[in-house]
Amino acid sequence: MKHTLVVGVDGSPESRAAADWAAREAVLRNLHLHVVHAWLWQPLAVPVVQDRAVEARRAQEILEEAEAGLTRRHPRLALTAEVVPDVPVPALLRAAKGAEMLVLGSRGYGAVAGFLLGSYGQQLIAAAECPVVSVRAEQGGPVSAADGAEVVVGQQGGAEESAEVLRFAFEEAAARGVALRAVRAWSLPPVYAGSPGSLWIADRLGGLQPYEKAALEQALEPWRARYPEVQVVAHVQQGSAGQVLLSAASDAGLLVVGRRVRDAVLGSRIGSAAHAVLHHAVCPVAVVPHR
Incomplete structure (x- = not known):
């Protein structure tokens, strides 16, 4: 198959x-x-x-x-x-x-x-x-949009966690000959949620925004090397993942998001960000399972 x-x-x-x-x-x-x-x-x-x-x-x-x-x-x-x-x-x-x-x-x-x-x-x-x-x-319009509509992908977690999602998105962008916008949304942690270690690393990098940018670039690095023909725009923005992705994909040809595969007692879930974009995105949405 x-x-x-x-x-x-x-x-x-x-x-x-x-x-x-x-x-x-x-x-x-x-x-x-x-x-x-x-x-x-x-x-x-x-x-x-x-x-x-x-x-x-x-x-x-x-x-x-x-x-x-x-x-x-x-x-x-x-x-x-x-x-x-x-x-x-x-x-x-x-x-x-x-x-x-x-x-x-x-x-x-x-x-x-x-x-x-x-x-x-x-x-x-x-x-x-x-x-x-x-x-x-x-x-249901053309896959390869005449105006070169970009592929937008949501990246979260570490490089290994998002590898399958990024692979799919880079393949789609390469097939269409369009740019790829990689989006990482972040929000301020609750007062008691941030560990001293993670906050220390963020401080060393000059705050949470540069820390998130560095995490996104690290995840993108191997895929940039594998698909050098794909122009990549790294997009880091504070806010909920669903809202940030919908805003970034307002003119996209395809929006790619991940779905973490979990062995759940009450069945599988698609996640809040995927749920939001599936209902509200103005373009087709691809949901990619990953561990």
């Missing part, structure tokens, strides 16, 4: 935008695109007339319409498509296992977490082993 990009479709405008974005991304990065529509016959426990054959045919039509449209609009695309007989979350997680990324449609902000598959979208982002890209209907 490596060198494969997976996209989930359900016939909605959001899923069509996601499929188009995924197709352009696949062509741009020379990846194979696998289109998945999850459908499982589930008789309702209510007095409603249901016809399994009709619903199965409609599921196949959704897939065929998506496949035909993508083939027509992207003739260079290597494409396969299938209806998976399962509910969406396990179907897409299996399909995306080992893939380069999974692409989903998103309805953006709402009273509930409204992604392509309702709350399924958030479950997929929290559980997928590969990066997941969320695309809204109005975000």
Whole structure:
């Protein structure tokens, strides 16, 4: 499944935008695109007339319409498509296992977490082993923007912790031939939270802002060397991570954030910063899992 990009479709405008974005991304990065529509016959426990054959045919039509449209609009695309007989979350997680990324449609902000598959979208982002890209209907424009819209990536923690997130962001910027803006948000620690050691180091560097800049540069150093063709803008700003990233990505072509993988008793989480940008970003958002 490596060198494969997976996209989930359900016939909605959001899923069509996601499929188009995924197709352009696949062509741009020379990846194979696998289109998945999850459908499982589930008789309702209510007095409603249901016809399994009709619903199965409609599921196949959704897939065929998506496949035909993508083939027509992207003739260079290597494409396969299938209806998976399962509910969406396990179907897409299996399909995306080992893939380069999974692409989903998103309805953006709402009273509930409204992604392509309702709350399924958030479950997929929290559980997928590969990066997941969320695309809204109005975000289905070209991947390689004519105006050279930059890729924005949120960096936090140390160099090792953010390596996977930065790798993905540098790859995307290099593929598009655009600049990369690396953003590190910071806030003043509570009075009793800062350890004497960390505050001493910060003082030696002239305050917390230079300390944060040094941490960002250290994380970027190996990736600058690996991708010398990518112009990098280091952006350090005080504030909450979600607010700083949304501000920095107001004109971006893609926003990349990380999701720490934890073995949680109550299930996986996507984190507050990722949650904020998924709902409010004006561009597609890639959530990259990392340890």
